[in-house]
Amino acid sequence: MNKDWQTLELCDRFFDAIEQKDYDTLESCYAPEAVIWHSHDGLYQPRADNLAMLKKGMEKQTKTRFKDRRVRAFEGGFVQQHTIYVTREDGFEGHMEVCFVGYVRDGMISRAYEYFDTGQIEKFIGPRPAKEASR
Amino acid sequence: MDEYEIRELCNDFFDAYQDGRVDVLRRLMADDCIIWHNVFGRETTRDENLEKYPDSYQGQRRRTYNDRIINTFDDGFVIQYTLNGVMKTGHKGALWICIVARCKDGKLTRIDEYMDTSKFAAWMGGPR
Numbered sequence: 001m002n003k004d005w006q007t008l009e010l011c012d013r014f015f016d017a018i019e020q021k022d023y024d025t026l027e028s029c030y031a032p033e034a035v036i037w038h039s040h041d042g043l044y045q046p047r048a049d050n051l052a053m054l055k056k057g058m059e060k061q062t063k064t065r066f067k068d069r070r071v072r073a074f075e076g077g078f079v080q081q082h083t084i085y086v087t088r089e090d091g092f093e094g095h096m097e098v099c100f101v102g103y104v105r106d107g108m109i110s111r112a113y114e115y116f117d118t119g120q121i122e123k124f125i126g127p128r129p130a131k132e133a134s135r
Numbered sequence: 136m137d138e139y140e141i142r143e144l145c146n147d148f149f150d151a152y153q154d155g156r157v158d159v160l161r162r163l164m165a166d167d168c169i170i171w172h173n174v175f176g177r178e179t180t181r182d183e184n185l186e187k188y189p190d191s192y193q194g195q196r197r198r199t200y201n202d203r204i205i206n207t208f209d210d211g212f213v214i215q216y217t218l219n220g221v222m223k224t225g226h227k228g229a230l231w232i233c234i235v236a237r238c239k240d241g242k243l244t245r246i247d248e249y250m251d252t253s254k255f256a257a258w259m260g261g262p263r
Contacts, residue, residue, distance in 0.1 A: 039231050039233070039249070039250075039251050040251055040253065040254075042231060070235075072208040072209075072210075072211065072213070072235075073208060074206035074207060074208045074213070075206070075207075076206070077206065079206070079208075079213040079235055081235055081247060097173040097176065097249070098249075099173075099213075099233050099235060099247070099249040101206075101213060101215060101233065113215060113233070115173075115231070115232075115233040115249035115250070115251070116173070116249065116251070117173050117174060117249070117250065117251050117252050117253070118251055118252075118253040119174070119251060119252030119253040119255070120174075120252070121253075
């Protein structure tokens with residue numbers, strides 16, 4: 001039970017850190033060997049690349065919120081379902097339904113799987129300029 | 136339900152889906168089971184879902200639910216899997232899907248499904 005509590009705390013700390021643009025805390029949530037898999041390309045992204053992507057998002061986006069978080073801990077990890085809301089520089093607020101499965105080692109995320117629908121990407125990034133959309 | 140019962144329910148459910156056993160699916164889902172898909176962003180009932188089961192097979196010869204990674208928690212499970220399909224054209228495709236389910240008294244009470252619709256055309260063998 002104690003382990004579940006620690007896992008749930010790690011999950012909250014990770015997503016809270018992204019919301020609060022607390023990069024140091026975010027980085028401390030990932031184990032040195034951490035890899036992050038995404039359903040849109042089926043590839044494992046290395047820790048450094050993922051952190052760089054998240055850091056860029058922290059710098060560029062006005063606000064990021066993970067709402068309607070539903071978290072469950074299992075032996076060795078957790079699953080969180082949420083709706084991510086991102087407010088962009090131009091004021092557009094995008095959203096996307098996400099399922100994040102995190103595997104935990106020594107109190108850190110060592111492997112994560114993120115599932116979302118890029119078929120609805122315009123709801124998240126906003127309408128693309130006509131020139132880009134026609135490519 | 137203990138971990139083993141939940142795990143067995145999960146496998147029975149996906150085996151039944153694979154084998155087209157709508158009667159078994161109906162038995163494994165609670166009467167008031169809710170199914171939510173990220174693709175549509177809305178909830179459907181068990182009966183609505185099962186009614187559409189034959190439509191979901193259009194153009195496909197066979198579907199198998201492979202590489203199942205199942206993790207259980209107190210009131211349900213999360214399963215990550217590869218949906219392999221063989222189309223009537225002979226094309227073979229794969230989709231990566233994650234489902235989070237809640238269970239009670241030996242039945243599924245809620246199913247939340249996450250998939251990427253941008254991969255559908257390639258899965259069916261159409262233009263990418």
